[in-house]
Amino acid sequence: MKFVDDFVPYEQISNFSELALKLELDLEISWLPEYLNISAWSENIPIAFWLTKILKPNTFVELGTHYAVSYMSFCQAVSKLSLSTNCFAVDTWKGDSQAGYYDSKVFDIVNKYNKLHYTHFSKLLRKTFDEARLDFEKNSIDLLHIDGLHTYDAVKHDYETWIDTLSDKGVILFHDINVINDEQNFGVWKFWQELRDSFPSFTLPIGPGLGILGVGKRFPSPLQFLFSAKGNEARNIQSIFGSNGLLIKSINDLILTKQREEKLLNSFAWKIFKSLRAIGRLPSRFFSKKQQ
Numbered sequence: 550m551k552f553v554d555d556f557v558p559y560e561q562i563s564n565f566s567e568l569a570l571k572l573e574l575d576l577e578i579s580w581l582p583e584y585l586n587i588s589a590w591s592e593n594i595p596i597a598f599w600l601t602k603i604l605k606p607n608t609f610v611e612l613g614t615h616y617a618v619s620y621m622s623f624c625q626a627v628s629k630l631s632l633s634t635n636c637f638a639v640d641t642w643k644g645d646s647q648a649g650y651y652d653s654k655v656f657d658i659v660n661k662y663n664k665l666h667y668t669h670f671s672k673l674l675r676k677t678f679d680e681a682r683l684d685f686e687k688n689s690i691d692l693l694h695i696d697g698l699h700t701y702d703a704v705k706h707d708y709e710t711w712i713d714t715l716s717d718k719g720v721i722l723f724h725d726i727n728v729i730n731d732e733q734n735f736g737v738w739k740f741w742q743e744l745r746d747s748f749p750s751f752t753l754p755i756g757p758g759l760g761i762l763g764v765g766k767r768f769p770s771p772l773q774f775l776f777s778a779k780g781n782e783a784r785n786i787q788s789i790f791g792s793n794g795l796l797i798k799s800i801n802d803l804i805l806t807k808q809r810e811e812k813l814l815n816s817f818a819w820k821i822f823k824s825l826r827a828i829g830r831l832p833s834r835f836f837s838k839k840q841q
């Protein structure tokens with residue numbers, strides 16, 4: 550497997566406060582996920598929190614949920630920010646040729662967590678993407694996350710089938726835009742390269758990578774700023790979200806390794822997680838000082 554672009558975390562972002570103001574970045578940059586599990590998505594959680602805050606979607610739909618690491622991060626932001634977003638996760642919960650095929654235990658885990666925390670605004674649709682398309686009207690979705698099968702043909706099909714459901718502030722997220730893996734026939738990177746200049750867009754090339762595509766006509770100004778960022782400015786923004794994303798990925802890897810070794814989340818991993826949570830809260834001092 551190769552990456553299209555390498556993520557380079559900067560030691561210092563010179564114009565952090567200027568960027569933070571333009572992005573209306575606040576304490577969500579220091580949040581840690583309340584739900585983690587097996588996934589290649591954990592690096593994107595900080596930008597998912599921020600995007601949910603800025604876009605305030607009325608309807609969020611995810612195509613491809615698996616253990617729901619991405620989905621639960623959007624739900625966490627909706628809940629924490631008391632937004633009135635309706636969230637829908639679509640998956641057969643059977644797997645595919647790239648994610649692997651799995652049994653119903655995965656759905657049971659996701660369903661249990663969803664019922665416990667987010668049932669009042671979140672629904673799991675256990676069906677194919679094409680079947681679920683019939684459940685949504687045209688122009689009704691503000692935020693769509695496409696993360697199903699990652700072949701060129703599959704992602705193009707998902708995009709073409711769902712594009713007319715996007716509202717006039719619609720944003721589509723594509724996962725795995727940074728992965729070149731010919732053996733497994735990954736093609737999202739190619740589709741993203743064809744598509745990204747046709748609309749306002751932003752590329753987060755951290756790990757598997759996330760593409761943010763603005764297919765609507767009116768966006769909140771922080772999102773317009775994100776779409777307009779080029780060169781060093783864009784790299785600094787990638788660095789802000791990406792560095793925190795790497796921290797979250799490390800925590801996830803650590804917890805999963807520990808779980809695998811000992812078959813439970815033992816107290817050692819949990820203590821490290823809690824310490825890193827405390828470190829993660831440090832930026833709050835920066836913001837509270839600024840507000841004084």
Ligand SMILES: C[S@@+](CC[C@H](N)C(=O)[O-])C[C@H]1O[C@@H](n2cnc3c(N)ncnc32)[C@H](O)[C@@H]1O
Nearest residue numbers: 588590613615618619640641644677678697698
């Ligand atoms: C890459 S995984 C999703 C990863 C997840 N977003 C995360 O945070 O880790 C892809 C999922 O899409 C589902 N899937 C693929 N094609 C599908 C289709 N046409 N209809 C329904 N589910 C599909 C698979 O069952 C699999 O669980």
